[in-house]
Amino acid sequence: MKMLMRLTLAALLFAPAAALAENTGGAPDITEGWNHLWRELMIDITVIGVIFALITVYLLIKYRRRRSDEEGKGVKLTQLASAGWVFIPAFIFMADDIFLAAKNFELWNKMREVPEGAYEVKVEGFMWGWDITYPEGATATNELRVPVGKPIKVSLTSRDVLHSFFIPDYRVKWDAVPGMNTYLWFSGKEAGEHVITCAEYCGTLHSSMYGKVIVMPEAEFEEWLKANTPKKS
């Protein structure tokens, strides 16, 4: 039984990290990476929590008072055993903590490294909306149209106060700061719409500072882009 528990724990702790996803243009799937890490964290703390709770309950029952006049006597442990009871459980917990933190940093680095060949779109936050400019010159407000299956770099800045560009479905968020250029990137894996919202309180209408990412089939996107790109005179 103990062996089985140990094996289960080991299998959970060393479950493979999120693989490269399909349809992200060869870029790592950051969204699935965060989802995977979240699930792993929940499973790990549940397994560890349940094991610790069971041991505690077992000890409580085993060493309970059986008669009202019973006087307890402390369990005699050797020094080594006492140290073991303190450090081994703490070590198990810390090992998992550090292991998850390491995976977190690895994913974080991927999230901050824009894949080569990403399509760059400029987004400027303002009170209260998002102005979008495409490299070809097309502009939009609050509707970020992107081609499916291609890494998109969002170059961020702000016209007035601090905002935060957040696409909850893709698990990406970054601050838009006046006078500064920041960025994030994502890949729209399939055609569809996802909410963009401001995640930094920026005044009265902060709560209505939202828009959407519209992920479109490549050909449709190209058509839209062409129709909305100002003609050169």
Ligand SMILES: [Cu+2]
């Ligand atoms: Cu805002």
